[in-house]
Amino acid sequence: MRPFLLVIGAFLHFTSAATPVCTNGFTLVNDKCLRLFTSTVTHKVAERTCMNYGATLVTIKNAIDNRGIQTVTGTFSYTLWMGLYCFGNDVTKCLWDDASGDASLYSSFMSGYPQVQTGKCVFYSSQSSTMGKWYSSDCENTTRSFICELPTTYQDDCGNNYNGFCYTHNSAAPFITAQETCEASCGNLVSIHSANENRYLNSLFLQSGSGSILIGATRTSRNSYSWFDGSLWSYNNFDVTALQTGNCVAMSFGTSNNVSAGSWYTVDCGSSYGYMCKRPAGVQCPANPPPVTVTPVPSNPSYCNSTLLMAPGTITTPNYPRYYDNNVYCTYQLATLGAYNILLKFTSFVTEAKFDYVAVYDGDNFNSHLFGNYSGTPGPFSLVSTGNTMLVTFRSDKTNTFAGFSASFSSYVFHS
Ligand SMILES: *[C@@H]1O[C@H](CO)[C@@H](O)[C@H](O)[C@H]1NC(C)=O
Ligand SMILES: *[C@@H]1O[C@H](CO)[C@@H](O)[C@H](O)[C@H]1NC(C)=O
Ligand SMILES: *[C@@H]1O[C@H](CO)[C@@H](O)[C@H](O)[C@H]1NC(C)=O
Ligand SMILES: *[C@@H]1O[C@H](CO)[C@@H](O)[C@H](O)[C@H]1NC(C)=O
16 A cells, blocks of 8 residues: 555646646636736836735736736737846847846837837837837836736645744754855755744744754844845844854754843854754745846956956955955946845955945945944844845055955845
């Protein structure tokens, strides 16, 4: 009997995993989940609305997809934001928001388009005379209806599956090693966003006596912290009586520790602790294949004074990990697909405190919001842009040099 049951089990698992299901009022059209939003909004608001469902603006890869839009619009006339962003007047410069590449394999632009002087965003017309044609449009100046596209979801049979995430406990390592280990299985050191989630994590250690685990929070300045995975800092459970000295964060568990169970306190980033990784449930590893790098790789491996279109990548001070020079000035322009944000993770950072500065801007120019002006040894930390660009500068003064910084950047969907 036993082999027979195993075969049935494998078959059931396969069928349940292979059947796409649409939730949240999305409709299955040509193996995609689509949903029409008829209210007219700017491109950015449309993207945010889709993201709130875990979706992107619709991507159209073939004539069947293009006609399939009419399944959701019916006979009504709309202009609809699409998940396509053009950097130039050529379909090879138009990139899909789902990171699947450019529009050269299939496009349905009206002749004379794309036309980036009109705008870099793209809309689809379901108006009868121009049905199925695509046009360029200013992203901010006009409002349109839109269609969101949701990927299919899969079940996950990982051990600790809670609220859409899988958690795994690992034995002691310092922060960066721990984070890298989590990333190797498509996760991050755990970020915690509610008291319930904090309590759930603690519940995993009920049998373990007392101890602590590293969590994925780091200090970005004197009194502020961020999640290294880029998620919003929306909740914390610091023990206010514990000294806040280190730049990394641990959570206490069990009963006999001098920090109460479930409370957080800071630790040195170089010290080893057990740690918890967190990844979305139901994703294959790698979760989201990273977008293709389209910029020719500059000969300078630090990327000092480069524009890096498309994550992922790593920027460093010149000579890194050897010391940078005196009187160095570098700018690093980072950009990714229109529907994404940039997650910049400083994994290593040593400059002359109060003299050699790294400034990070939330945008592509010096008028953009300054995230911070960092020097010294701020420890590992991460920043997330609100748009699809980021500007980083590094300036050393005329004396004293150090190893500098190394920071990885990747495309990131901002979960609001
Ligand atoms: C937005 O529209 C206004 C008025 O129609 C125009 O002056 C402005 O240049 C437009 N901005 C962009 C970025 O196209
Ligand atoms: C608990 O107290 C001991 C001694 O006072 C100290 O060395 C240790 O770091 C404390 N543990 C925590 C988690 O604060
Ligand atoms: C980077 O560009 C700036 C401005 O063009 C220049 O002053 C600086 O010397 C350049 N840095 C390096 C390392 O070439
Ligand atoms: C960073 O701080 C240094 C020292 O105060 C200052 O010279 C520099 O202009 C600052 N950079 C920015 C971008 O604010």
